[in-house]
Amino acid sequence: MDKKKLILKLNEIGAIKFGEFKLVTGIISPIYLTLRTIISYPDLMKAISEEIYNIAKDLKFDLIVGVPYTALPLATVISAMHDVPMIIRRKEMKDHGIQVPLEGVYKKGQTVLVIEDLITSGTSVFGTTEPIEKEGLKVTDVIVVLNREQGGKKLIEQRGYKLHSIFTMSDMVNTLLEEGKIDSATKNKVDEFIKANQF
Numbered sequence: 001m002d003k004k005k006l007i008l009k010l011n012e013i014g015a016i017k018f019g020e021f022k023l024v025t026g027i028i029s030p031i032y033l034t035l036r037t038i039i040s041y042p043d044l045m046k047a048i049s050e051e052i053y054n055i056a057k058d059l060k061f062d063l064i065v066g067v068p069y070t071a072l073p074l075a076t077v078i079s080a081m082h083d084v085p086m087i088i089r090r091k092e093m094k095d096h097g098i099q100v101p102l103e104g105v106y107k108k109g110q111t112v113l114v115i116e117d118l119i120t121s122g123t124s125v126f127g128t129t130e131p132i133e134k135e136g137l138k139v140t141d142v143i144v145v146l147n148r149e150q151g152g153k154k155l156i157e158q159r160g161y162k163l164h165s166i167f168t169m170s171d172m173v174n175t176l177l178e179e180g181k182i183d184s185a186t187k188n189k190v191d192e193f194i195k196a197n198q199f
Contacts, residue, residue, distance in 0.1 A: 001047040001050075001051070003051075003166065003167050003171065003175075004175050004179075006044075006047060006048065006051065006166070006167070007167065007171065007172050007175045007176065008175065008176075008179060008181070009041075009044055009047075010033070010035075010038075010044075011176060011181055013037055013038070013040075013041055013044070014037060015033060015034055015035060015037045015038065016031070016032075016033055016172065016176070017031070017032045017033075017034070018030060018031055018032075018182065018186055019032075023120055024120070024123070024124070025120055025121055025123075025199075027197050029193060029197075030186075030189045030190055030193050031169070031172075031173070031190050031193070033117075033118055033146055033172070034070075035048075035070050035071075035074075035117040035118070035145060036069075036070050038073075039073050045073060045074065045077060046077060046081070048074060048145060048166070049074050049077035049078050049081065050081075051145075051166045052074060052078060052115060052143050052145070052166065053078050053081075053082055055143050055164045055166070056078070056084075056113055056143060059113060059140075059141050059164075060111060060140070061111045061112060061113035061140070061141065062085065062106075062110040062111050062112070063084075063085050063086060063087050063104070063106055063110055063111070063112045063113070063137075064078060064079060064084050064085070064086050064087075064112065064113045064114075064115060065086065065087050065088065065089055065102075065112050065113070065114055065115065065128060065132065066086075066088075066115045066116075067089070067114065067115065067116040067117070067124055067125060067127070067128045068088075068089060068090075068091040068128075069091070070117040071115045071116050071117050072088070074115055074117070074145075075115045078115070085104070085105070085106075086104060087102050087103060087104035087105075087106055087112065087132075088102065088103040088104060089101065089102055089128045089131055089132065090102065090103060101131040101134070101135065102131065102132065102135055106135070106137060108135070108136030108137065109136065109137070109138070110137050110138070111137070111138045111139070111140055112132050112137050112138065112139050113139075113141055113142075113143065114128055114129060114132075114139055114141070114142045114143070114161075115142075115143050115144075116128075116142060116143070116144045116145075117144065117145050117146070118144055118145060118146035118147070118148060119142075119144050119146075119147055119148060119152035119153070119156065119163070119165075120148045120150050120152055120199070121150065121151065121152050121155060121199045122151075122152035122153075122155040122156040122159075122199075125142055125152075125156055125161075126159070129142075129159070129161070139161060140160075140161065140162060141161065141162045141163075141164065142156060142161050142162070142163050142164070143163075143164045143165070143166075144163065144164070144165045144166070145165070145166050145167070146165065146166070146167060146168070146169065146172065147163070147165035147167075147168045147169070148168075148169050148194070149168050149169045149170060149194050150194060150197055150198055150199055151198045151199035152199065153165075154199075155199060169190065169194060170191075170194075173186075173187045173190045173191070174187070
């Protein structure tokens with residue numbers, strides 16, 4: 001599925017929303033993408049996972065990890081379809097059993113590819129890279145479905161990681177405008193928001 005079809009399908013299932021949405025960063029956005037919806041659409045989940053893998057296959061890594069929770073299904077599909085070992089970063093530590101920050105089999109010195117649904121400021125990515133690196137693993141690349149173009153790419157790359165994305169916010173709104181799914185006023189509102197809200 002090409003990038004244009006992917007965006008149109010996400011719009012069709014209601015994963016792209018317009019209105020007023022409070023982001024994790026606290027700012028109010030006129031657009032919101034929720035990839036949690038795709039778990040109910042296996043074909044779309046596979047298509048997005050394949051787009052991620054198309055980027056990943058040219059990179060060097062030993063393991064993959066999906067940032068909890070939205071990117072976990074994507075990492076799982078890639079792991080199962082392409083025989084790529086996966087680890088899971090625990091979002092909450094258990095108060096029983098073996099208390100470990102990462103689940104799965106790994107050894108120090110291995111390189112982990114981080115997969116995320118989208119980035120705004122990049123903080124969600126750091127919440128995953130930090131415990132991974134504390135365990136003696138390396139992170140060199142991060143792949144996201146959507147780069148919101150609000151400065152997250154710059155902040156991630158300042159930490160020494162290379163960011164790759166399937167599409168940007170501009171790609172998304174331009175496609176929706178071209179296909180008559182939104183009007184120019186909506187596109188302009190999103191463009192102005194991106195310019196005014198940089199990290």
